[in-house]
Amino acid sequence: MxxxxxxxxxxxxxxxxxxxxxxxxxxxxxxxxxxxxxxxxxxxxxxxxxxxxxxxxxxxxxxxQKISPDCESQLLRCKIHGQIQPCNALFRRVETQNGFCCAFNFDDVINGNQTAEELNIHNNRFGYKWGLTVLLDPQVEDYYASRNKFAGYQIYARSATDFISINQPNEMVFAGSEIHVHITPGLTQAAAAVKWHDLHLRRCYLPKERKLLIFDVYSQQNCFAECRSRRMVKICGCVPPLWPRAHNWTVCTLLQASCVMSQIDTVMRTIHHSGKDFKLNPKAERYICKCYPKCEFLMYKTDFDAATLDRNYSINAPDFYRGIKLKNHLVVHAFYADMCNDYMRLDVHYQLLNYFGLFGGITGLYMGYSFISGFEIVFFLIVLPLGNLLTRISKRRQATTKQTELKKSQLPMRK
Structure with missing residues (x-):
């Protein structure tokens, strides 16, 4: 913080x-x-x-960059897969809209350049013993500028390709705590019927359907970040220093700070209204820059629990804490919570045949109505009366024709 x-x-x-x-x-x-x-x-x-x-x-x-806290002095000890490893081999200092963060498994590609070395650390086990454990020193005495009146960290659990923006969900953890981050991944895949619908109906992008200018990998968070930078360039002519930008976009100096601050609330919106009736019409709201989510994506659901860090009554992991006198330190355990994950399918809920079946089922249940009954009603109310009318008209014409021929046959013949 x-x-x-x-x-x-x-x-x-x-x-x-x-x-x-x-x-x-x-x-x-x-x-x-x-x-x-x-x-x-x-x-x-x-x-x-x-x-x-x-x-x-x-x-x-x-x-x-020179006055921001570094990762080496705060990340004291790390353990992954049950083995203690150097923290500088696991974490990288990366730029975010919140400032400089220490990122694990961060492999985002911006403007065609790898922002950090991809670590390729994967895990097929669950439980905090086999996850990632980090011992942190918040350096309370070194605080100079913070949003909050307490020492600690903000933890972001996100996809490895997502850029961390200002309004991305995070969890705040405080000094002197032990935090368990329970991670449950959820995979959503799209059915074949989804791709046959227009974008404005399905409101999600198929693989490789939407490409970004700055990021090589599309995600909704990356699209929002690029859209905000693009709008800031349009309004103020530049992009704030830690925001993602294209090669030809100018970086804002402190001379443009007043313009940025006056427009920040407008630029940070994710949804804007296309009509005055947005409170009554749910379709009147649309994402900025059409930043719809992907139809197939992997989402990480996180649950946090925290307790006071106290080693007086614990004898576990002596090697991990050896030589460190705990004072305001934090310990963070990030791990898969279960051996199973959530698997969801994105499919078309109602098609034309579903509507026909739904209509017939409801009317049959409440009115004793069926499609055969409907055809019978149409037949007896329209087809049968029309047929009878046409039959009577035809008979009248035949009778009139016969009478005319009979009269002609009874006329006397003149010599």
Missing amino acids: NRISKTKLNDLLIKDFSAESANLIRPFIPYLLYGSLPVNATSASYRYLHTILSSRNYTHKEFL
């Missing part, structure tokens, strides 16, 4: 700035996080901070 390391910030200010400049710039440092934390700054403050950083040849992103 800490976005700026107090130690790193002090070291950088001492190294690259004079004492007078450091004292002047220090109150403006939290304004660097305008894209991820609620800050209240004026345009003049942003311009002043931009001038100070530019005088030392720092860009917004470069300065933020």
